[in-house]
Amino acid sequence: MENPEQNAPLVLIVEDNPANMRLVCDLLHVHGFRILRAFNALEALKIIRHNPPDLILIDISLKGMDGLSLVKLLKTNPATKNIPIIALTAHAMKQTEEDAYAAGCQGFIVKPINTRSFPSQLREFLSGKHSK
Template identity: 40%
Template sequence: MTPAVILIVEDDPAGRELAKEVLDAAGYTVLSAEDGRGLLERVKIERPDLILMDLQLPGIDGLTLIRQLKADDETRQIPIVITTAYVHPEPYAKALEAGCVAYLTKPLNSRILLQTVATLLRR
């Protein structure tokens, strides 16, 4: 069985690299992007099994991207996990309303990241 493909959308290079290293070590195929430019088309081409996305991105924010992905028939089934430094419930509620399936706070806990990804990728 081929490894699941995970797309990390994170503008902070250190955060992006940490998540990539953890997921690579667990055997996932990891793609990354530093912002949301062209993300909808990229997702249609690369077909990730799961997306980890920061809420605060340059240019277009994570909530807008989630809404775009969930509005498109080709991408709506991809689970999206928000990663953010926000700890208040309001952004979490907005992210769930937009269509994300989980919410991880930064700094990311490697164990929780891997548990969340494994749970969401069970088929």
Template identity: 40%
Template sequence: MPLAENPKIAIAPLILLVEDNEANIQTTTSYLTALNYRIIVAKNGEEAVSMAKANSPDIILMDIQMPGIDGLEATRQIRLDPNLINTPIIALTALAMEGDRERCLAAGANDYVSKPIKLRQLNLLIQQTLGSVN
């Protein structure tokens, strides 16, 4: 029973990773899976909204720049669902320009991380965010 080492995590948190870049998906998924998180992946905003509704993840990592429905619009749509209104969303974006953080937070994201993502830093943020929710 590998989870017995940490009784606080009876069921590993479910993370919805919304990312359209295959290399980023592989890297992030490998790292987070190794930390005992459960990962589901959506590759665009529409998938993100439907997967969030279907799976009720513990936290959502939302890429902002995607074709079709971008991460800001997907975040807004997810926030319209009463079951997902309190689900933490961390925006992931290569846009590190003035006002981007504010735009992400205004759309409903709880936090913001600029790319390239430092995986250790992302894990700390996930732990802090989930700790403040539970």
């Protein structure tokens, strides 16, 4: 875990592509977020159990258990159901977005991410000011 400040928002990034993981981690680190990393759903579940994040970013096209299955699982657990989850995807189709919201995501961001607006988008989700 990287730790710019103890009270900075803790974000779990669940992404199986190393280049995408590196980009998101570097960007969030520069903007003062604390970061946890998971490369698959099972790893994410272990991390969440021991260190619940303030926000979760999930690639919906994970290998093994896909991202939307992970979201559904987290939203049925009383310990994790209130953690905001944002879907990250390269699939910009309306049905994919609808599926993400139906699974329980509070947000949907299409890759490649906009590096200028991405950190402020996450802060909006954390403050509860974001709307679909």
